[in-house]
Amino acid sequence: MVVLSIDPQFASSMGLSQMLHLNFPFADGALGLLVKAALIVVVIRLFTAVYNLATKRSPYENIAGPEPSSAMLGYLADVHGMDSLDLHFTMTERYGHVARLKGGLFGSDGLYISDPLALHSILVKDQYNFPESTDFSGLFGIVHHGESLSSVSGKEHKQQRKILNPVFTAAHVSKLSSLFHRIATELRDRLRTEVESNPGATLDILDCLSRAALELISQGGIGHTFNALENMSSKGFHEFHAALKDVLPCSSKLFPIFPFLESWRNKKPVWLRRFLGNLAYVIPWPSLRRFKECIDIMYPTCAKIFHEKKKLFDEGGIDALANTASGGRDLTTVLMQANSEADKENRMPDQTVITAMSSILLGGQETTSGAMCRLLDLMSLHCDLQDWLREEINEALAEKNGKPLDFYELNALPRLDATCREALRLFAPVTFVWRQTIKDTVVPLQYPITDTKTGREIHEILIHEGTPVYVGISALNRSTTLWGPDAAQFIPERWMGHQAYESTMGKIKTPGVFSNTMTFLAGGRACPGMKFALLEIKTVMSVLLPAFRFKRTDAIVDWRLGITLSPYVRGKEAEGPQVPMKLSLIKEEN
């Protein structure tokens, strides 16, 4: 055991090592010295932190915000905690469109922003002053084993997006319609078999949709099938699927070590980094261990798939990829072709293509499966919503003699479109993102806030270098100032030109790329997969709704935060995310 006592004569002229009386059972020798040195560093940091806390004044003292539940961690536990959704949803109503997040012992104050004009500055106009925070880039650099889109900024990010953006255009995504329809039909048939063989039984609809989302993103995104919808799915699928599902919820629990991840992933020599990384298997912290297990599964899988594709491509060009799961229409194949045609300086190295594949899989899996699950969850609560949508889809299918609806036909269905917009506004799968200012920047406000000291209105804020900036995606999407007093209610009709909403909707102006919401963000880092996601969601709904009625069970489902949102049954949280539902066949009833 280590016993540490601090000499009360702190101001004496003695050296630090003499001030700290350290008693170790192994006090002598190199190890003892090393432990003493480490403890001295810890104590100095602790002193500095306490001194700073006591003496330093925050530049944001006059901005209202929530009181942190822990003085040590500051806002971190409250903002990143699994049960913090309510705080995010109500932040704007409680504190205005800019709120102060009080830092803890080791961190400075942050700002939580949902003001549309300020977000235009942060995400569009001055975006290079507000890159991803080093916490975020460190985390995602580790998750994707390299410089993925989420971990690079500035010129490097712009270069990657220049090659990736054309891959995600409507022209390319629309070609995935028939592939998506085939996967949605497989899902429907699997569900039908289960309902027929066990009528009245309860199904975990999240598991079914999450499998479908994996097939949609893996076939459409990287041209690979995990056979996720087959009954006898392989061990490889189970491992990969579980890793993809667990990695974000686990990583959100690692917030106390976020500040150290960026420096760890750049640590040299490599053996030391690996050694430190493998400590995750030894330290008794289940989330860290599971996080490490997940990333040790994800990257090798993506690398293997890439090398198989690359071999085919090098040997037989683009035609050789026509026999892959997507018939050569997937985003990675399009990317590989564009990359081979790009001039040398704009070409992505193989390692970057692998991290892009990993980003596409992770970016597209949990967000979309969560969004589809939320839609069915809403429909199971509101049977009239199901009937209303089913009627529209059946009419459109009848006009096409039952042939599948493609990208453009699905987008032309006003009820389905309005329902997707409203669900994605109210329940954005990504609740917030965070950035860090690298240069002092003055940000204007559309909705002035009140100075808590003087009572004066503040119309612009100087955001200091190093400030963590939280972009309140859901906070803006739910602001009553923007969306009206019923902002927190699910009302698809607000998107359908109804008179009651015309004047409110006509006035909303935000930098968001999707229907004035921030759901897919804004600016140079906005989600490239938006059209892909909407096609997935609409295709699955257009196939499932004519086939089934969805009914709630008695279970209460709570959606909890874990970077994206996950549904848990109240009282059964330990069983992991799930949404129990009863399905009945529509044909059977007629």
Ligand code: HEM
């Ligand atoms: C409903 C579904 C989706 C939602 C709500 C969503 C939302 C978002 C948001 C908010 C970001 C910004 C993250 C940040 O800056 O920190 C983002 C980034 C990203 N998304 Fe999505 N996404 C969805 C589906 C998809 C799909 C289907 C794909 C792939 C096909 C995808 C690929 C990506 C990628 C690669 C990025 C990183 C972009 C960059 O850093 O430049 N997303 N997404």
